[in-house]
Amino acid sequence: MEEECIQELQRVLPELDSLEFTALVQHLTAELGLTKKEDLSLVEADDLQGHLKPILCRRFIHAFKPKALDAIDQFIALSTLPNEETASAPNMDTQLTDGQANITLPPCAQPHSSRLSSTPQNSWISHFQIPWGKMPEKLVEATLGKKRARPEDRRAWKRIVVDAMLAHCPNPNKAACEEIAKVIVSKYPSTFADANEEGEQIGIGYYSLARQMKQRVEHVNRNNVSEKVRRPRSSTETTDGDGAIIKMGRSKVDSYGCINWQPKVLPEGENIESLENRRKYMADLFKSFGPTAVDRPDVDESMRLTYMYQRHMLNSCPPPSIDVIEEHWPFLFTKRGLSNHFKILTGIDVCDRAAGALQSKGKRIINFFQRKNPNRDIQRLLQELAESNTMLQSRTGIAAVLLLMKRFREQEDSIFLLADTNATKLSIETDMTLPATPRLIMLGNTVLDATKWMVSMEGKVAFVLEEHLGFADALSIFFGCFYVFNIEYQEPACATLELIQRFFMRINPEEGTKCTAKTGLSRKTGAVVKRKAEAINSNVVSFLRELTEFEWSSLD
Structure with a gap:
C-alpha cells in the first residue's frame, strides 16, 4: 500500500490504536486488494464490517466516497450497518520529535487547520508566521539542548507570539491559540510540551501553552470592549450532584485511557460455553472457600481467560448493578482480582504504581x-x-x-x-x-x-x-x-x-x-x-x- 494511502487512513481514523490500524491495513491490502489512494473510494460498507465500528465505518465511507454519490444510495449503504456499541478506542499518544518544522503554519495540513482556514475569523492563520527569530537567547539554547523552558523564558516567548498574532487578528480565539501552540510544541516538544518527570506527554501536550496564550490575549484586550464580544452559550442539562448517571449508551469516556476495553477475539481453545463453565466454577469456589481462594493458580488462569466475558458484562448497556456483577464475578471484588483485571485493561500494575508514586511524588x-x-x-x-x-x-x-x-x-x-x-x-x-x-x-x-x-x-x-x-x-x-x-x-x-x-x-x-x-x-x-x-x-x-x-x- 502506498505511503500516501496510509497517511490518509491515519488522518481519517486517528482513534485506532496501532494494532487495530495494522489489522485494518492488512485487511484492505490482503483481502480487498487495495494498493493506492484512489482505491479507497471503491471500498463499500460491507467490506469494513467486523473491522471498524459503525461510526468509524460511516466516517471512512464519507471521507473516501466520490462526492457525486447519490444521497439516497449513500443512506442505503450506511443504514445496512449493524447497531453496535459506538464507544471509540483510546487515541494513540502522539509521538513528537524535535525536528526542524516549517516556520509557516500549514493552512490545511492538519485537522484543526482545515477547520480554521475555512472560517473568515481564522483565515489569517494560513499565512501567519511564528516569530522564531525573536525567541529569547536562553530559550534558543534550551531548544538546541532539548531542555525544558524556564518559566521566565516561557512567559517572554508567550508575549512575543501573542503580539505577532494580534498584528493579524485583534482577538484570536481559543481554536487559533491551540493551532499555533500545537505547531510550537510539535517543533520543540522537549522545551514546550506538557510532560511529567518520566518524559511522558500529558494529554495533548500543548494544552497549557495554548491556555496561557489565550489568557495573554484576554489580558491585552481587558480594556478593549469592542474585541471582547462573545457568543451566548447554549443551555446545558443539569446532572445529579454526585455525578451518578445511569447510562443508556457507551461513550468515549468509558474506554478513556484503556488499551483493552472490549476484546473481540475469544481466547485460543475457548468458546462461550467453556467460559461460562469457568465462571460458574469460580462462583462455586468463592462460595465454598471465600475470597482467600483468589490466590489459587487456577483462579488466576480462569480470570485471565474469562477477561473478555467479564468485559462483555461490564460494558453492557444499561450497566448491571454492582450486586449483579459481584454475584457473577465475586473474585473481581478482591484486591488481586481487580488489580489483575486493571492491568489487562490499562497495561498498568495499579498497586505497584500507586505505592511508588505516593512515596516519591x-x-x-x-x-x-x-x-x-x-x-x-x-x-x-x-x-x-x-x-x-x-x-x-x-x-x-x-x-x-x-x-x-x-x-x-x-x-x-x-x-x-x-x-x-x-x-x-x-x-x-x-x-x-x-x-x-x-x-x-x-x-x-x-x-x-x-x-x-x-x-x-x-x-x-x-x-x-x-x-x-x-x-x-x-x-x-x-x-x-x-x-x-x-x-x-x-x-x-x-x-x-x-x-x-x-x-x-x-x-x-x-x-x-x-x-x-x-x-x-x-x-x-x-x-x-x-x-x-x-x-x-x-x-x-x-x-x-x-x-x-x-x-x-x-x-x-
Whole structure:
C-alpha cells in the first residue's frame, strides 16, 4: 500500500490504536486488494464490517466516497450497518520529535487547520508566521539542548507570539491559540510540551501553552470592549450532584485511557460455553472457600481467560448493578482480582504504581505546600501531619491527597469517608449513607491516622481490604474501580481524581476527562454553576506546572 494511502487512513481514523490500524491495513491490502489512494473510494460498507465500528465505518465511507454519490444510495449503504456499541478506542499518544518544522503554519495540513482556514475569523492563520527569530537567547539554547523552558523564558516567548498574532487578528480565539501552540510544541516538544518527570506527554501536550496564550490575549484586550464580544452559550442539562448517571449508551469516556476495553477475539481453545463453565466454577469456589481462594493458580488462569466475558458484562448497556456483577464475578471484588483485571485493561500494575508514586511524588507535594505560603486549612493539615504518630508510609500518601484536595477546594468527603476503627462492613452499611460513586472509607480516629480501609460503590461496601495492606493498596483499589466498572469521576472530586490519574498513575489520554458532568458546585461560592468542557482539567495542569517551576527554583 502506498505511503500516501496510509497517511490518509491515519488522518481519517486517528482513534485506532496501532494494532487495530495494522489489522485494518492488512485487511484492505490482503483481502480487498487495495494498493493506492484512489482505491479507497471503491471500498463499500460491507467490506469494513467486523473491522471498524459503525461510526468509524460511516466516517471512512464519507471521507473516501466520490462526492457525486447519490444521497439516497449513500443512506442505503450506511443504514445496512449493524447497531453496535459506538464507544471509540483510546487515541494513540502522539509521538513528537524535535525536528526542524516549517516556520509557516500549514493552512490545511492538519485537522484543526482545515477547520480554521475555512472560517473568515481564522483565515489569517494560513499565512501567519511564528516569530522564531525573536525567541529569547536562553530559550534558543534550551531548544538546541532539548531542555525544558524556564518559566521566565516561557512567559517572554508567550508575549512575543501573542503580539505577532494580534498584528493579524485583534482577538484570536481559543481554536487559533491551540493551532499555533500545537505547531510550537510539535517543533520543540522537549522545551514546550506538557510532560511529567518520566518524559511522558500529558494529554495533548500543548494544552497549557495554548491556555496561557489565550489568557495573554484576554489580558491585552481587558480594556478593549469592542474585541471582547462573545457568543451566548447554549443551555446545558443539569446532572445529579454526585455525578451518578445511569447510562443508556457507551461513550468515549468509558474506554478513556484503556488499551483493552472490549476484546473481540475469544481466547485460543475457548468458546462461550467453556467460559461460562469457568465462571460458574469460580462462583462455586468463592462460595465454598471465600475470597482467600483468589490466590489459587487456577483462579488466576480462569480470570485471565474469562477477561473478555467479564468485559462483555461490564460494558453492557444499561450497566448491571454492582450486586449483579459481584454475584457473577465475586473474585473481581478482591484486591488481586481487580488489580489483575486493571492491568489487562490499562497495561498498568495499579498497586505497584500507586505505592511508588505516593512515596516519591507524595513527599514532593508535601514539600511544595510546606514552602509555598499555604493557607490556613493547609497549615492546619501540615501541623496535624507533624504531630501524627501514624506509620510514615501511609501518612505521607494520605497527606499528599488531602493537600491536593484542599488546593483544589474539594471537600474530603467527596473521596474519603471516616469510620470508627472497629467498624464492620455491616455496621457501615447500616449506620452510614454511602453515595453512589466510589468512596475510600478510612477506619481510624481521623482520616490522616487511618490504618484500615474499605471501598464503597452504589451505596454498599464493595471491598474490605486485609489489615496488613497499606494506604497505597487502598487508593489503588479505589481508583481502579473507576476504570474496571466504567464509572465517571464524581464532579466534587474531579480535579484530585484526574491528578491521581495523570500524575500518580501516569494514564495520559490526549484529550478529555473521566468527568462529563455539565454542572457542579462552585468551589468559591457553593452555588450550582455550569462546567466548562476542557481537554484537560485546567487546575491539574496549573498545579503540575507550579510544582515543576517550584522545584526548578529550589535548584537555583
